[in-house]
Amino acid sequence: MAAIAPPAAGTAPGTPAVRPRRRRRPRTARSPWLHVAMIPVTLLWLSPILFVAFVAVRSYDDIAGRGLGALPASFSLDGFTTALTDGGVLRSLGNSLVVTAWAVLLSLALSAIAAYALSRFAIPGRRTILLTMLAGNLLPPQILLVPVASITEALGIADTLTALVIVQVGFGIGFYTFVLHGFMRALPAEVFEAARLDGAGPGGIFWRIVLPLSRPPLAALAALATTWIFNDLIWAMTVLRTEAKFPVTAALLNLQGGYASAWNVVAAGSLVAAIPTAVVFFMFQKQFVSGLLVGASK
Template sequence: MNSPTLLRRRAATAGFHLGAGALAVLWLVPIVLVVITATRTFDDIAANGLGSAPHSFSLDGFRQAWTEGGQKQALINSLLVTVPSVLISLLLASMAAFALSRYSLPGRRTLLLVMLAGNLLPPQILLIPVSKMSELVGIYDSLWALIGVQVGFGIGFYVFVLHGFMRSIPPEVQQAAVIDGAGPATIYWRIVLPLARPALAALSALSFTWIFNDLLWAISVLRTETHMPITASLINLQGQYVSQWNVIAAGSVIAAAPTVLVFLRFQRHFVAGLNVGAVK
């Protein structure tokens, strides 16, 4: 390899890393500012300004947001909605994807297209019908209503993704299991699900983030303040502590922490699932 080509490659690599580093810094700056604001006292912000260098360190904003601001109950509500919604959605979606990908069912292409088309609808046009339907069913203003909405609107996309992954599993694996006497339930639970673990992990991280951060459906099917998830409680927190930026910033950090932890926990599986999906 001649030296001009090597120099160009090194320059391109250096430019890529510099550009990626600049984007990372640009993305991290707001997060750092929020964390710094959350650890300042109200007197410090009032005296020196929100954009000034910190002259104090205090976790009192987190205490106020957690107890007086209702973030504790809101976080519990979010977890009570998010965890069951993710588990139920992925369980139902994996069962449907297994049937549609491994067996010649009549109209399976139509079913997949219908599921995909349902995810293309803007959710805003369904706010009133979903709200009225939850009232008719008798679950309006309850966490069950929010769980049902999240499962219903997410399962189509999950089926579409898992169908593509499960379809790429070699048919010889299933044929060998059938020869050994395994039925559909055994093949699904003991063979297909373990092979689809990277895709399930990637969807778990994505669905947890989507459901946990959802605000639209929460304010559509819930009315009682004690039932609100943490995203909706941030609005009330901002109204309650309109001038106390340290409390509002602390509430934002509390709301963002669970999704960050989940992503860090599933980061390896998430990247592996994306890579496998891209190769296949």
């Protein structure tokens, strides 16, 4: 027979004992000093952007007469007009968007397929394959400029946006595969076993299960890849020759040479070039943070 605990003192016999409720700890109010301390840090981080914005909306005569560091005494959008039309920033911005969209899409698609195969199939030497793909990103790009230029010329795709897309995909797929491989390998095996019992094949499992579960790391990699590819200059200058095919980074470099004294034009072009990456980051901000925290609680 199970032993019955005696009733607590002060209770009548036969009355069931009542367990005392645990007192909830009062929630401590968040200290506002963290936000107060972050205000000067935020202003310090935003100061270069604000400085460039002030220069971009000033006229050339204002900058030449009062100096670059003076407060704006005029408001003019001539710098944006000159940068977008005469400076070729608008055309180069379109080239960058095309290259970035195709390179990010192809890189993540190929990396997802490669990571799924390397993490879920018994491929001979898969660890060596993965490390070899990752090792390509550890090489300094400076020593690969001449080989990359020679290969594109030998293939007949030099001075084309297609060549730039292929180069961006080739040098990014190793890192993306490495990140996605670590995530896909941590997925529970019971999910795959249940899918096989339901009659799903490898392609169906990848499309219906793996890809939906991999949205956080894919979104984080998409944000990073967009920033890297859109802001790239070294591979664009290596592969391309024609000015009409230059991305926006190369156009800004030419803008600094052609409008060396017109700082409002250079500042306006820099602001326009920064808009796409800022938009992408703010669109994928929540997915980016969740993608970076994937696996932190495991």
